[in-house]
Amino acid sequence: MWKRLFLSEEHEEIRRLVRQFAERELQPHAEEWEAQEFMPSDVLRRMGELGLLGLRYPAEYGGQGLDIFASIVVYEELARCRAAGPAAVAAVHAEIALPLILKFGTEAQRRRYLVPGLRGEKIACLAITEPDTGSDVAAIRTRAVRDGDGWVLDGAKTFISNGARADFAVVLARTSPEGGHRGLSHFIVEKGTPGFRVARQLKKAGQHSADTAELQFDQVRLPADALLGEENRGFYQTMWQFQTERLIAAAVDVGRARVALELAVAYAGTRQAFGGLLAEKQVIRHRIADMATRVETARRLLYTTAWEVKSGGQPAAAISMCKLVAANTALSVADDALQIHGGYGYMQEYPVQRLWRDARVSRIVAGTDEIMREIIGREVIGKGGRE
Numbered sequence: 001m002w003k004r005l006f007l008s009e010e011h012e013e014i015r016r017l018v019r020q021f022a023e024r025e026l027q028p029h030a031e032e033w034e035a036q037e038f039m040p041s042d043v044l045r046r047m048g049e050l051g052l053l054g055l056r057y058p059a060e061y062g063g064q065g066l067d068i069f070a071s072i073v074v075y076e077e078l079a080r081c082r083a084a085g086p087a088a089v090a091a092v093h094a095e096i097a098l099p100l101i102l103k104f105g106t107e108a109q110r111r112r113y114l115v116p117g118l119r120g121e122k123i124a125c126l127a128i129t130e131p132d133t134g135s136d137v138a139a140i141r142t143r144a145v146r147d148g149d150g151w152v153l154d155g156a157k158t159f160i161s162n163g164a165r166a167d168f169a170v171v172l173a174r175t176s177p178e179g180g181h182r183g184l185s186h187f188i189v190e191k192g193t194p195g196f197r198v199a200r201q202l203k204k205a206g207q208h209s210a211d212t213a214e215l216q217f218d219q220v221r222l223p224a225d226a227l228l229g230e231e232n233r234g235f236y237q238t239m240w241q242f243q244t245e246r247l248i249a250a251a252v253d254v255g256r257a258r259v260a261l262e263l264a265v266a267y268a269g270t271r272q273a274f275g276g277l278l279a280e281k282q283v284i285r286h287r288i289a290d291m292a293t294r295v296e297t298a299r300r301l302l303y304t305t306a307w308e309v310k311s312g313g314q315p316a317a318a319i320s321m322c323k324l325v326a327a328n329t330a331l332s333v334a335d336d337a338l339q340i341h342g343g344y345g346y347m348q349e350y351p352v353q354r355l356w357r358d359a360r361v362s363r364i365v366a367g368t369d370e371i372m373r374e375i376i377g378r379e380v381i382g383k384g385g386r387e
């Protein structure tokens with residue numbers, strides 16, 4: 001009922017479309033993609049056809065011109081396919097990397113990357129993290145040095161989602177040795193550019209169907225128009241981008257937690273123990289009540305925060321709270337759902353173990369729990385604890 005405060009009939013139609021897409025077209029392949037440790041990129045082309053990549057982009061680039069709630073609905077529902085790949089790959093592409101091109105790119109960059117990107121024909125990744133630094137973005141060492149009209153890029157990036165499949169990477173590099181966080185800039189580096197290579201695809205504890213890679217840049221020559229946005233403004237551009245990345249990450253986690261809750265309820269409603277159904281035991285009922293309460297709390301926080309964003313705000317502390325709560329909710333609800341399944345929950349043939357493995361990384365990616373607490377703590381203390 002309360003969701004009607006935020007969602008229109010159009011949002012609900014998108015939800016129905018994505019639910020059907022996830023259950024009919026994606027879920028049948030979940031096991032295969034997880035086993036292969038790769039989801040085919042055709043899935044993004046199909047999402048492009050369905051209009052799911054361009055939800056928040058202007059029509060002139062092939063988008064639908066909708067609001068943040070359209071994206072939230074899509075990423076909540078994609079969890080229904082029971083593999084992390086579709087949500088992770090699409091979110092990194094359409095909600096994390098491409099928004100930087102829309103916001104800071106030139107018209108030529110938008111035409112070159114956004115138009116095919118929103119159709120799912122060219123796939124993007126965003127490369128910030130390096131082997132020696134992740135949370136401390138201002139400490140990155142990959143550097144771009146001016147060379148005539150263009151640039152020469154050198155360095156390495158790690159843990160890059162979509163890194164193995166991307167047609168182009170949006171790369172954060174140091175452009176001023178003395179500048180600290182003021183000396184960083186974004187560059188667009190196309191696959192096939194000499195000196196740019198995927199060093200290796202990484203093996204993860206979960207999220208197997210989403211690719212994650214190390215990228216290497218050795219004397220990569222870039223034209224002047226590879227610079228994205230203003231020189232030395234890359235740190236600020238990244239901080240802008242983190243805000244929607246964290247909201248979308250929260251939507252993925254809320255979706256994952258809802259699926260785990262549904263699986264737990266379904267199992268408790270059929271499993272017999274000590275002469276009755278699990279669902280009839282008060283301990284189980286209370287555990288399910290707690291799980292549902294946590295999901296509802298995370299979801300309401302997500303929707304109210306998204307409303308602030310839709311109204312033009314960038315409430316960094318509220319977004320961090322939302323990301324922190326959703327990540328921990330997804331993990332704890334998946335853990336409880338696994339517990340309710342008993343031994344079956346730990347078996348690979350039951351999807352609940354995958355939700356639990358997949359959820360663990362949410363406390364690390366898009367800003368760790370500790371960094372979320374830093375942002376929240378700074379604001380709360382800065383305001384003397386007042387509203």
Ligand SMILES: Cc1cc2nc3c(=O)[nH]c(=O)nc-3n(C[C@H](O)[C@H](O)[C@H](O)COP(=O)(O)OP(=O)(O)OC[C@H]3O[C@@H](n4cnc5c(N)ncnc54)[C@H](O)[C@@H]3O)c2cc1C
Pocket residue numbers: 092125126127128129132133134135136158159160161162204207212361364365366367368369370371374
């Ligand atoms: C599956 C996966 C996908 C990813 N995808 C991408 C991607 O597409 N692009 C990209 O650029 N990066 C990506 N990352 C990287 C991710 O953003 C980083 O792992 C994350 O930001 C943390 O950085 P780190 O791993 O270097 O840990 P560190 O920053 O070294 O932190 C290690 C630990 O110390 C804590 N810590 C650090 N600083 C503080 C502090 N000041 N106070 C208290 N505690 C602190 C952290 O919270 C963490 O617990 C991905 C990571 C994974 C695992």
